[in-house]
Amino acid sequence: MEFASLQDLCLLLISSAIRRCICSERLCRLSVLLQRSPASDPPLVRISISDTGLGSCIEEFQNLKCPVEGILAETWNGIVYVRTTNICDKEISCYQLNLKENVTTRKPILLPSNIKHGVKFSGTEVCLSVSESIDVLLEEFNCFFQKILVLKVPNIAMEVMADGQDVPGSRNDAVFLEKFSPSSSFAASTLDHLKFGLESYVLRHGSSLACDSCFPNRDNLRSGGGMVCEDKHKTTKLVVEAAVVTTEISNPTNNCFRAGCSNTKVLCFKDFAPCSISEALLKALTGIDWKRYGLALECAIDQRSHALLKWEHMPLSFHIHIVVHCYDKHVFEAMPLLQKTRFDKKLIRKAVKLALDDFKNKHAGVLLSADTLKVSACSRRNQEQLLKLASIFHLQISKFAPDLAKSIAGLVLYSSDMDFKEECLAILGLQPHQSEGEIVGENIKNKIISAIEVNDRRQQGTKEVAPLLFEGRHELQFVDDECDEDGLDPMDL
Amino acid sequence: MAGNLGRSERIDIMRKIRELTRSMIVELSNGSSKMIAIDRFKNYCINSIENCCCRFNLSEGKEILTLQRESHVRRLDVLLRVLLIIQQLLRENRHSSKRDIYYMHPSVFTDQSVVDRAINDICILLQCSRHNLNVVSVGNGLVMGWLRFAEAGRRSDCIKKPNSAHSIPVQVEEVTDIASPANYILVVEKESVFQRLANDHFCSRNRCIVISGRGYPDVPTRRFLRLLVDVLALPAFCLVDCDPYGFDILTTYRFGSMQMAYDAKYLRIPQLHWLGAFASDSDTYNLPQQCLIPLTLEDKRRTEALLLRCYLRREVPHWRLELESMLQRGVKFEIEALSVHNISFLSEEYLPSKIESELTKGK
Known part of the structure; x- marks a missing residue:
């Protein structure tokens, strides 16, 4: 696996640490400690990434490829120190690797082991020293962990600590272990945690503090999730999970969201770490039939750290937040991640669609298809949504349901056949x-709205079959027969 | 479907409206969003003869209007509004024009064609013709010549002035007592040609009936022509411009239109003969080059599309040859171009010779 920058390397190391923690199925700690080495010239910062998950194997680090040129070549000598132990080991193994050496000829240098004195524990610490500002590193790690928290991995407490050498004795701690909701537990699925994590991220607007002014509690949020997996090898599955959260703000001009911005930031994770946006993700997002969910996508833009979806005429009060996580899942045993997980366009698209469908199932009347929205305009709930989303569709709100109901009621009530009326x-x-x-009109109207909502949800699971057998020729059919009256040209038929 | 609208037919249509209404209510009560299924008809395809599966008078499938698609719901909204109006017309036994119906909800209907489509849908749903719904359209057609008939008890005698234009009756189903000593019926595409023939006293010199739909023929014109052909058993000839529009008008008379394919069996005139103008007429009658207009790209595209229609291959392959000839020559001309040598050339030479030739062929 290649990494091009220090950030990439740190993300790989953190990702591996998280996987080891998850596989241990115990409560674990993941720590990042930044320490300045005052004796070195130029001054170096020692980065220690440690976890109390399963012990690591040497292959996890042996295959890491480092570029021989570039800024990383100047700021880091390529050496990583690894200390690791499994729960049954009697000692802690220590070795060092030079990741700048050729992968095939690279050999670890074994260092003296440490005796565990009968204490049972497991874990890994990876250390490296870089020539970089401690403040810059601290900010970057904080940013990483703010994003990683979206995954809401249930059994890991995460912390970032930095020795403030400028002020002796001072220490910056950032502890990221969060209090979980009662619903959150080890037993909950990773998808449930992802949804919960995205909700928390939205509540915090991506920062470390919750914003009470925009969202007093989670009741203002609605979420849905979808997951697909595909067998990769006998022992590995490629898993894609997606979560969708929508927010509604009563006063769009007075909140933390940027004025005039209703864009959607799509966060993307690969193997339990934030990742840059791939072409496959962008294609997957643009390939979704958003109109089925009452949305009109203008474009999807790669913003490196996230994808930005721009909507046509989205009301400022309505926001959609999306997260996608792709990872390899080992079926039978905890195995180290030796290859980068690939992005699969089809699986991503399917997972996001499943999340949107799950959302529609759980929250009736929200994210209804553009067609349904216009049809059921009379429902109070939908009218509220329409008020929020009406401008999306370039069309006036049409009150079809009451009009349809009025006509059908008229056909019943104006009939001179009393038996028919009673029936x-x-x-x-x-x-x-x-x-x-x-x-009678109200009764029929309610039945129309109910039929629309029920069938809108029903359609999500199945591909919509065109009810018209001659769809392609359909539009040609209905020009008035007496075309001269309409100024239409029958030769266009 | 056609026939005199009597009380029993009216009651039958109202019964069908009730059945349709009941089925919609049952669907809604069952939580279904499928409201109605409309049979689909077509009067031609563009497949080869071997692969052609066109079946006149038989449905080619169903179109299901649901509440899940906006386009369907818009159509349902219009259809139900029009159906409600029709129910009232039938109950009170009153008539209304399509235009009247349009003006009852102009903001919803937005365009006359929307109402026309709804009326067609209703005809298919109720398995009837438009006039059965008490919906009439303003007649656009003209007739003159050796013909006498009564419309709702009122007599029309064209024979008294055989070269004067009469309007074609709107309620064709009420036309009775048709009588004519004519030898044939001539259908002309354009009003200008109709007037030329009137000015030349064509009907005084030739014992015939002349009809014009003034462009694309409306339903009353086609129904009236069909009625005359059926009742009088006269040969019918058609004269159109030598261009793709003229040819399409010719096919509308003979085969019916795609939009009203469901009613084609009452509207088409299978016996209609194409008299001209043929592309070859420009040589036969020495039309000067300046009367010939090059076909535009659009003309060529339309002609090629016409050539694909299955009924031409199946029933009138010789028409296709004339159409292909026009395409090869790359020129078109109007009937009026025949007046280049003499203003009465059409009525005194062209038509008599053509009709005599056709009548001789018929013998």
Whole structure:
């Protein structure tokens, strides 16, 4: 696995540490300690990334490829020190590797082991020294962990510590272990944690502090999740998880969101670490039929650390947040990640669609398809949504349901056949005395809205079959027969 | 579907409206969003004869209107509004024009064609013709010649002035007592040609009936022509411009239109003969080059599309040859171009010779 920068290397090391912690199925700690070495010239910062997960194997570091040129070549000598032990080991193994050496000829230098004195524990510490500002590193690690928290890995407490050498004795700590909600537990799926993590991220607006003014609690948030996996090898599955959270703000002009911005930031993770945006992700996002969810995508832009989805005419009060996580899952045993997980466009698209469908199932009346929204305009709940989303569709809010209901009610009530009237009222569940136009119309209207909502959700699981057998020729069919009246040209048929 | 609209037919249509309404209510009560299924008809395809599966009068599939698609719901909204109006017309036994219906909800209907489409849908759903719904359209067609008939008890006698234009009756189903000593019926595409023939006293010199739909023929014109052909059993000839528009008008008379394919069996005139103008007429009648207009790219595209229609291969392959000839020559011309040598050339030479030739062929 190649890494091009110090950030990439640190992300790989943190990603590996998280995997080892998850595989241990115990409560673990992941620590990053930044220490300045005052004796060195130029001054170096020692980065220690340690975890109490399963012990590591040498292959995890043996195959890491470092570029021989570039800024990393100047700031780091390529040496990593590794100390690791498994729970049953009697000692802690220590070795050093020079990652700037050729991978095939690279050999670890074994260092003296440390005796565990019968204490049972496991874990790994990887250290490296770099010529870099401690403040810059601290900021970057903080940023990493803010994002990693979206994954809400349940059994890991994460911390970042930095010795403030400028002020002797001072120490900057950033502890990222969060209090979990009652619903959060070890037993919950990684997808549930991802949804919960995205909600927390949205509440904090991506920073470390929750914002009470925008979202007093999670009740203002709605979420949905989707997961797909594909067998990669006999022992490995490629898993893609996606979560969607929507927020509604009552006063869009007075909140932490940037004024005039309704774009969606799509966070992307690979193997439990934030990753840069790939072409596959962008294609997957642009390939989704967003209209099914009442959204009109203008474009998807690669912003390196995230993808930005720009919507057409999205109301400022409505925001959608999306996260995608791709990782290799080892089925039978905890195995080190030796190859980078690939992005799969189809799986990503499927996972995001499943998340959107799950969202629609859980939250009736939200993210309805553009067609459905316009049809069911009379529902109060939908009208509220329409008020928020109406401008998306370039169309005035059309009150189809009441009009349809009025016409059908008219066909019943204006009929001179009394038996027919009574029969229709009975089918509608009305008594003969409830034959006023308003009552019948309201009843039919509610049935129309109900049918729309139920079938909108039902359609999500199945590919919509065009009900028209001659779809392609359909539009050609209905020009008035007497075209001269309409100024239409029948030769266009 | 066609026929005199009597009380029993009206009651039958109202019964079908009730059945349709009941089925929609049942669907909604079951939580289904599938509202109605409309049979689809077509009167031609563009497949080869071997692969052609066109079946006149038979549905080619169903179109299901659901509440899940905006385009369907818009269409349903219009359809139900029009159906409600029709229910009222039938109950009160009153008639209304398509235009009247349009003006009842102009903001919803947005365009006359939207109402026309809804009326077509309703005709298919109720398995009837437009006039069965008490919906009439303003007649656009003209007739003159050796013809006498009564419309709703009112007599029309064209024979008294055989060269004067009469409007084609709107309620064709109420036309009775048709009588004519004519030898044939001549259908002309354009009003200008109709007037030329009137000015030349064509019907005084030739015992015939002349009809014009003034462009694309409306339903009353086609139904009236069909009625005359059926009742009088006369040969019918058609004269159109030598261009793709003229040819398409010719096919509308003979085969019906795609939009009203569901009613084609009552509207088409299978016996109609194409009299001209053929591309070869420009040589036969020595039309000067300046009367010939080069086909535009659009003309060529339309002609090529016409050539693909299955009914031409199946029923009138010789028409295709004329059409291909026009395409090869790359020129078109109007009927009026025949007046280049003499203003009465059309009525005195062209038509008599053509008709005599056709009548001789028929013998």
